[in-house]
Amino acid sequence: MKKRVLITGAAGFLGSHLSDRFIKEGFHVIGMDNLITGSLDNIEHLMPLENFEFHHHDVSSFVHIAGDLDYILHFASPASPIDYLKIPIQTLKVGSLGTHNLLGLARAKNARMLIASTSEVYGDPLVHPQVEEYYGNVNPVGPRGVYDEAKRFQEAITMAYHTYHNLETRIVRIFNTYGPRMRLNDGRVLPAFIGQALRGEDLTIFGDGSQTRSFCYVDDQVEGIFQLLMSDYAYPINIGNPDEITISQFAEEIIKLTGTQQKVIYMDLPKDDPMQRQPDITKANEVLGWSPKVDRSKGLKITYDYFKSLPKDRLNKTEHKNFSSFIK
Template identity: 55%
Template structure:
């Protein structure tokens, strides 16, 4: 049966809406936190979506809203293995990758192979279908940055053999491979560097700072702040990140683009904010700072504003409130493990 999801009111321009309507789109990592939100938005705009996921870190329940949508089909497949999608494809969004510290810490080799072989397979599909491809990179390519805020021209400060390197270098390689396909294989490529995104459907036990603090606050547990909490993060609500992905896909931009919210907050301030929004009496405890943890993280989004006409719309308090409401409504998951980063 057709999707009954309402058309989003998110600032999508008429030109973007027209480009997406009646398109056919492949989304790798479709059952993940970000991928599932992207699939829903694409279908709301009238795109037919083929989701690709092996459910190794994604969850089938993330796609529950699409169970009866004729415009969605799920291909259960590991993207590190070659795959084929029949028929026309207009856009490919390559989001597949372990993305949380807990996941890439447990699956270091798989993370690197997903960034290499998985990206090669997604780019090969785009080349075969003459589709525009958006490859998801990350603010982690900047490492522990010596430039602040981070512009796309900054080459980064990354430890190539540290514990975070499996994710950092997987994404840096994916960018290099995407750029090579764009230069030599006449593929219409785009690279998005996604800064910390949060929102409903984040797994409460994946070790990222927002779901960690929310889960701990709702359970009345101490909020575990790594180090003294003075390190900063810039948090972008998932709806805004999805809007940025769609704006990039429907543009002609070929250079890497930062998508994130330039509002910067310390981890300790974030912990206090979540305690207040949840009404929690949880205390705060401090744990050792993880190796290579970035001290400051904030995007310069000048290129996104100028080239895409994109800027985030959801302020942090509103986004956190929506995320907390969703966490309260969700079925309790396994006990949270790890420190908030």
């Protein structure tokens, strides 16, 4: 019998790549997504496969899966500022009610569960680079609080199930990840820059550009997540690329990559936007033997070629959806 894995958020960027990986590894993949921010385009190639099935469902409501289940990967959550600022209640619910529902399912099925946490649990960090033992500097009532605190609660309830119910759990703290299937214009810096470059627009930097980010290619991220799931380590682990770069430097890399001549324009920095992002991956290296392999120049070329291949209507289309029917 093939091992069965439930992947929530399967139609999203990371969820779809994880679905690919588990299909490749010989698993039966059950993808679940309510499609608020995910797209069926990302998993269309999996639909005909015997080892893939898709459930259109919101995990904030009770989750039922018939039959055995070996693993659950919880990746259902808005992940970009445009999304979670538009649907703050849904963001909080998927991190709290959704996680609770899936932990209950994992307990009922005796399945191992991995949750997708984020570097945002560190907030605007006062420790650099960020180590897993750092508790963070988060504003719970600021505009980013709905996402940051949803993820912090998600970690807490997951560890509670591990401690009090002896449930096998894993927690991955994901740093900035990029690659094909990202959404243009979703508020994250890399697709925003590439989208602007392809449309011939000026590149927009929020703040003075001195803030830093560290970008991990999606294949490296998926490999780290897979290794963590298969490990026996229950505490949070950073998975990201420690190669730190300022936003201004990154804008220059994008301009050079695309061969365009845009200007860079500066706008006010959003409230609570972190000034530094760099993972300390010592633990990932020691516990999992993991470190990123894909150089940023190579990963950016692959990502740029993907975006360049999209139809022109996708390049010009904004990602501002009407979420009113989902907000409760």
